[in-house]
Amino acid sequence: MTPDLNTDHPTPDGPAPGLPPVAPSVTAELVEALSPRLRKRLDAGVAKLAARPVVRDGDTVRIAVDDDTDLELHAPGGTVTSADAVRCGCLLAPDCLHRAAAASAAPVADEASEPTEPTHEAQKVQEEKEAETAGPEERAAARAVFAAAAAVLEAGTDGAGAVLQAELLRAAHTARLAGLPRASASAVSVVTGIRAARSADPSYRLADLAEALGGALGVAHRIPHATGPGLAELRGTARQPYRPDGSLRLYGLFSEPVLTATGYAGAVTWTADAEGRLYTVSDVAPGGPGRATGAADRAVRIGDTSLTHRELARAGLAVSGATVSPTGRLGAGAGVRAVRASGAAWRAEPLERLWAVPVADQVARALGGGHDLLFLDVTLRGAVREATGDCLLADCAGVPLRLATAHDAPALPYRDNLRLLAAAGGSGLRVVARLAPGPMPRALLLAAEHPSDPAARVDLGLDRLQHADLPAGRTPAAAPAPAVDEAPLHLLRRRLHQAVSGGRRVLAFPGGAAGDGARLRRVGLGTAGDLLDGLHAAAADRARDVFGRLLPSDAGRFAGAWLASAVYMSEAERALCAQAWGVTTIPA
Structure with a gap:
């Protein structure tokens, strides 16, 4: 889900720079400094500012407030990290509405990587993190997140304007300083979801916002009462530690675009070793749809290899001195060496073993907290229209399955590819999908064998299928009437x-x-x-x-x-x- 937070989003016809991500603490500080009268006008100010021209000049982004006044956001490294970096040329500055409106209209930056000074308060936080129970600062930060999220729920998306969003961002910043990165990230996710809802972003899903809000409330509610390992899990980690993993021989599986609600974009390529363990190579940075589609043709950031993400998805990689995060992400440190190697077909070893795992075991692994990728052999049965769009009906080892798009951004070809695959009804395909938990078997389609060439494969978020790619003589299969969920949940x-x-x-x-x-x-x-x-x-x-x-x-x-x-x-x-x-x- 990626909200389009301003009207100057990059487009293929003529990319115009959008607003840079702004740290939560900056937005909270600027909104808090407004007078009560200006706070009432903030939402209108955000809407007005979003329609104004935006120009990027190096690390500086300028917004023409009117014919005579410019607003500047200084974003070294692509992110606005201090209130002083937002400057306005109007007569009321720095106490004007424009600075807070610009911060409220911009994507929310990830503060996890920001350095902090080793103060006495920071030492207290570290001592609390080493304790078996939550310390006073942690409990206070958790209560602040819960109260701010509760206020958002009280108002609903229609009433959660920039002021309530800023209060939740301030709570997120407080949680981060208190050593609660999971609570902080959950609160930021709620804000980005609210902004997507209020901007009528086509990729917005109410279920996603409800899940984010439940996550923020749940973590904040449990922290004051948790102990031991449970508390450590609720605290989370700001950065995932990388551990040495020696030498690896990896085989490319597929590549998928990344487009987040916090203003980041890029690509992630999935690989597997000979034992079936999954590893990822990512290139994600501030950006929009243009970066998401273009990152696949950038060289992977690991070792000296010149492989692009698109090439790695079909080739292989030999890595020495590898470092790996707990989620399988490969590090790109100075000691890591990587060279191109031969790849493997999906229907050949060692990748064949991924599809040999029974489907029920794959789903159990995903529901139990493992990775959520499913490697499935399916027979397409046509398409059916749902409230959220078309989805493919398929048979998977006797299980009636629905395959939906992984992302609704118009710049990504997921939806167009799914509609073309619907015309290949009756075809048997090997696919990679992401589990979508629900009362009916459902998954988000990520990659598939080529419809007319099983030796080839298609990254459905990056490659575009054509009608000529479909098997000759195929006609769209008639989809059966969709099963009605009778469970009154x-x-x-x-x-x-x-x-x-x-x-x-x-x-x-x-x-x-x-x-x-x-x-x-x-x-x-x-x-x-x-x-x-x-x-x-x-x-x-x-x-x-x-x-x-x-x-x-x-x-x-x-x-x-x-x-x-x-x-x-x-x-x-x-x-x-x-x-x-x-x-x-x-x-x-």
């Missing part, structure tokens, strides 16, 4: 999503949940019914003072009820997903 899911979109008030209407909780209980989902009733009760609970006036709502109580329902929903859908794929046991 959608009643709970719908209310959770409505709250994210419209805020507490949409669940507070009398009779809004009439019969839903009872229906869930009638089919044996008593816990779901009770949670739904509790969610509506929390939304409608507004106490009055002695004069009969409504008191402020309890955002914390509503957020707690919403979070409990979201956690239940996630676990229930995880169990349904395992059942749909035939998984009997999910690793802990």
Whole structure:
């Protein structure tokens, strides 16, 4: 999901530089400095500024506020890291609205790599991180994230303007300084999702924002009470450590474009060793769709090899002095050496063994916290239209499967390729997809064998299929009527999503949940019914003072009820997903 946060996005016809990523602390500082009167005008200021021309000159980005006034953002290294780096030429500067509006309109930067001075406070944070229980600063930071995320949920995306976003960004910055990078990243994800929703970005998905909001609330809620290894997991790590891994012989699998909501873009190439372990080589930096499509033709950043990502996806790599992160990402340190080697076909060893793993075992691994790639042999059965667009219907070892696009950005060819593959109904293909947990077997299509040449393969986010690539004489297969999900858990899911979109008030209407909780209980989902009733009760609970006036709502109580329902929903859908794929046991 990648929101288009300004109208001057790079385009193939004439790329115009967009706004550079701005550190969360900068946005929070600029918004906090505004007077109450200007805060009320901030959202209108953001919309107006987004329509103004943007020009990049080296590390400086200029926005023409009007014919006589320019706003400058100085971004050394591509990121704005201080409030002083945002300068305006208007008469009210530096106390003007324009600086805060520009920061609020820009993508949110990743602060994880910013250096910090070794202060006494930093030493206290380190001592807290080594403790078995959360320290005072950690607990305070977690409460700040929860309160800011609860305020966003209270307002919904329609009401979560730049001021509420800045409060959540400030909480994210506080969490990072307190040594809680996971909570910080979760809060930033919520802000980027809100901005995508409010800008009507075509790639925005309400389910993604609901998941991000649940993640932020969940981590912040659990940190004050966690201990030992559980607390260490909730704290997270700002940077993944790389460990030496000796010499590696790798075989290219496929390459996929990366386009994030935080203003980063590039490519990731997946490789495997002879034992089937997966490794990735990435090139991700600040940028937009143009960088996502162009990075595949850049040389990989490892050793002295001149292989591009597109070439590596079909060739091989011999690496000495390799360093690897816990997620399998290859390091590119000075001691790493890499040279080109021969690749392997998907239907030849050693890559063949990836597809030899039973599908249920692959899904169990993904649901248990392993990598979420699925290596599948499928038979295409046509296409079906869903609310989010077309998807392919396929048979996978007797499992009726839906294959959807991995990214909706118009600049990426995923959707066009999927529509062409729909015309190859009846074809058997070997594919790579990413598991999309849900009550029906579903995956996001990433790469596939060429429809008319099994020896070739197609990176569906980078390569464009043509009609001439389809097998001769193929006609689109008639898709069967899509199966209807009869499980009434959608009643709970719908209310959770409505709250994210419209805020507490949409669940507070009398009779809004009439019969839903009872229906869930009638089919044996008593816990779901009770949670739904509790969610509506929390939304409608507004106490009055002695004069009969409504008191402020309890955002914390509503957020707690919403979070409990979201956690239940996630676990229930995880169990349904395992059942749909035939998984009997999910690793802990």
